[in-house]
Amino acid sequence: MISTAAVVGTGLIGTSVALALAAKGVRVHLLDLDESAARTAASLGAGTVGRPAAPVDIALLAVPPGSVGEVLAVQQSKGLAHSYMDVASVKSGPVGDVAALGDPASYIGGHPMAGRELSGPLAATAALFEGRSWVLTPTPDTTTQTLNRALEVIALCGAVPVVMDGEAHDRAVALVSHTPHVVAALMAARLQHMPDDATRLAGQGLRDVIRIAGGDPNLWGDILDANAAAVADVLAELADDLSVAVTALRGLATDSTDVRAEGMMHVADLLSRGCEGRKRIPTKHGAPLRGGALVRVLIGDQPGELASLLATVADLGINVEEVTIDHSPEDRSGLVELLVDTGSTVRMEQRLIEYGWRVQQGSAPAPQGRPAPAGRLLAEAAPAATA
Numbered sequence: 147m148i149s150t151a152a153v154v155g156t157g158l159i160g161t162s163v164a165l166a167l168a169a170k171g172v173r174v175h176l177l178d179l180d181e182s183a184a185r186t187a188a189s190l191g192a193g194t195v196g197r198p199a200a201p202v203d204i205a206l207l208a209v210p211p212g213s214v215g216e217v218l219a220v221q222q223s224k225g226l227a228h229s230y231m232d233v234a235s236v237k238s239g240p241v242g243d244v245a246a247l248g249d250p251a252s253y254i255g256g257h258p259m260a261g262r263e264l265s266g267p268l269a270a271t272a273a274l275f276e277g278r279s280w281v282l283t284p285t286p287d288t289t290t291q292t293l294n295r296a297l298e299v300i301a302l303c304g305a306v307p308v309v310m311d312g313e314a315h316d317r318a319v320a321l322v323s324h325t326p327h328v329v330a331a332l333m334a335a336r337l338q339h340m341p342d343d344a345t346r347l348a349g350q351g352l353r354d355v356i357r358i359a360g361g362d363p364n365l366w367g368d369i370l371d372a373n374a375a376a377v378a379d380v381l382a383e384l385a386d387d388l389s390v391a392v393t394a395l396r397g398l399a400t401d402s403t404d405v406r407a408e409g410m411m412h413v414a415d416l417l418s419r420g421c422e423g424r425k426r427i428p429t430k431h432g433a434p435l436r437g438g439a440l441v442r443v444l445i446g447d448q449p450g451e452l453a454s455l456l457a458t459v460a461d462l463g464i465n466v467e468e469v470t471i472d473h474s475p476e477d478r479s480g481l482v483e484l485l486v487d488t489g490s491t492v493r494m495e496q497r498l499i500e501y502g503w504r505v506q507q508g509s510a511p512a513p514q515g516r517p518a519p520a521g522r523l524l525a526e527a528a529p530a531a532t533a
């Protein structure tokens with residue numbers, strides 16, 4: 147059983163792990179090149195700043211991918227821990243660096259598949275890894291004790307271990323994490339000089355697409371540098387699809403019936419392949435996305451309104467897969483979208499109306515038009531609520 151740990155690199159990921167371990171009673175030592183980051187983490191309850199008097203059970207190296215090998219070698223030479231694991235978003239590079247610079251027996255590569263577009267200890271949260279996959283890449287050199295300690299860290303963080311080969315991991319994350327980041331950055335870069343009237347129209351769809359583009363450019367430069375070939379392969383396929391999409395759309399903009407028909411065929415194919423691809427992504431419980439449906443509710447933009455809506459939904463005993471909220475600053479309203487089982491929507495809409503919530507009934511695809519001025523107004527609710 148792990149009772150002591152160290153975290154080297156107390157930024158977003160290091161502090162999140164430290165908070166989760168500290169909450170489970172593990173004594174955590176916090177180390178960072180930037181001492182203020184370690185002090186901030188400590189002030190959040192993530193542990194104590196400074197080296198332990200004796201080696202801890204396991205040290206987590208939560209530093210940029212290019213620094214893992216060097217940091218491991220330094221900390222092994224100082225006897226920081228019995229075992230070491232890193233959390234870097236790429237694995238082949240760090241594993242190679244470790245073999246060249248340090249002792250690979252007490253090291254295991256790791257990568258929690260959870261994060262944020264923010265950096266630093268203040269963005270950390272103990273719940274970050276709950277229910278998420280956490281890759282481990284043991285090599286033939288890794289000792290069983292080190293593997294077991296890493297598995298314990300993952301369990302204490304509430305995550306799900308996935309053991310993989312480092313190169314297979316890097317190919318997989320090129321598709322599911324690194325290329326999406328590049329695509330988000332490319333799209334967000336298009337917005338740099340957009341006119342103000344377009345800015346005002348930006349809704350949740352755009353925000354969903356560009357959220358991760360806010361990630362630290364230095365960290366992401368390091369990640370892309372370490373997985374460049376695999377990301378380039380995925381991007382090249384995307385570029386082929388893009389060029390088909392451009393040609394098809396140019397065709398749709400012509401007067402020729404034949405060219406338009408062919409263009410529409412390609413556009414329809416692209417859109418339906420998109421829907422199919424999206425269904426391959428598991429939900430938070432690990433099952434692929436099924437026929438979920440959206441229930442849309444207008445709320446007032448004041449503190450406690452969303453929490454109150456979610457409490458009502460919980461009272462109804464309906465399981466919500468996802469919640470998104472789209473704020474409209476101009477009329478101080480919010481449109482909340484709750485993804486639930488298809489079978490639950492009608493009952494849920496009726497019951498929410500009975501409770502006095504303003505439901506956009508018949509919720510299905512994207513909302514049309516602007517939401518009306520919001521607020522949970524009993525007087526405005528459906529007849530069932532006022533009867």
Ligand SMILES: NC(=O)c1ccc[n+]([C@@H]2O[C@H](COP(=O)([O-])OP(=O)(O)OC[C@H]3O[C@@H](n4cnc5c(N)ncnc54)[C@H](O)[C@@H]3O)[C@@H](O)[C@H]2O)c1
Nearest residue numbers: 155157158159178179183209210211234235261262265266
């Ligand atoms: N951000 C994410 O969403 C995410 C998700 C999973 C894994 N990761 C991986 O986690 C690691 C850390 O990322 P983060 O988002 O927490 O970054 P971060 O910038 O929030 O934190 C990194 C911390 O490491 C410290 N540091 C850098 N070099 C150091 C060194 N040589 N010795 C000691 N401390 C050092 C920095 O001062 C900083 O406090 C990276 O390897 C990243 O690939 C990130």
Ligand SMILES: O=C(O)C(=O)C[C@]1(C(=O)O)C=C[C@@H](O)C=C1
Nearest residue numbers: 235258259260261262263323358
């Ligand atoms: O959700 C986010 O903000 C993330 O950046 C998470 C994400 C991902 O792509 O899933 C990003 C990089 C990490 O290596 C792991 C997780």
